[in-house]
Amino acid sequence: RKEVEQDPGPFNVPEGATVAFNCTYSNSASQSFFWYRQDCRKEPKLLMSVYSSGNEDGRFTAQLNRASQYISLLIRDSKLSDSATYLCVVNKNYQLIWGAGTKLIIKP
Amino acid sequence: DTAVSQTPKYLVTQMGNDKSIKCEQNLGHDTMYWYKQDSKKFLKIMFSYNNKELIINETVPNRFSPKSPDKAHLNLHINSLELGDSAVYFCASSQAGGGSQRVGELFFGEGSRLTVL
Secondary structure (H helix, E strand, O other): OOOEEEOOOOEEEEOOOOEEEEEEEOOOOOOEEEEEEEOOOOOEEEEEEEOOOEEEEOOEEEEEEOOOOEEEEEEOOOOHHHOEEEEEEEEEOOEEEEOOOEEEEEEO | OOOEEEEOOEEEEOOOOOEEEEEEEOOOOOEEEEEEEOOOOOEEEEEEEEOOEEEEEOOOOOOEEEEEEEOOEEEEEEOOOOHHHOEEEEEEEEOOOOOOHHHHOOEEOOOEEEEEO
16 A cells, blocks of 8 residues: 555546545654645645644645545635646655645636 | 746756756755656655755665755756656755654755656
């Protein structure tokens, strides 16, 4: 089992819809979590950090479930510009473990 | 004013050649990284430096040699290039190093796309 797993997608979602995807991690001692977005042929950019149970920033909400060892990302009122690959990163003993990403396509 | 800048953005070269990629950050961060992203889009850490000192050196062929002349610069030199080295190489920096929960807050450069023929 991979240390950090994400559904690769793609998730095809109509504009305006709400979409959520999960990231599962195997090490229960993982301390902090991060979501990045990466546009095609661009660099990853930090979207959100999660240090406790969750975080919210505008239309984006991250929720951490330590019991089940997953972190979710919810996007409300999705925009065309949300189309990207979303990468989950787990801090395990101050080493970063990257997921392979979930591809999201928002359709008009 | 670009926060993390890498040069060159594109590099096409023959097998067996030696090449370098340069990275500079103007954020005042203490920690810098080199990541490799291959055709399957998986991001893999190669090296990490904190204040010019090497702190992470993953299993990377010794043909790859990082060099940090000061904490704002981290360069990557690759000897005897192979076909499998073709990838996008990302430089990143972080204010937080090991021991901080914010270790995952990275700022990436735009990437250097290396193609080995």
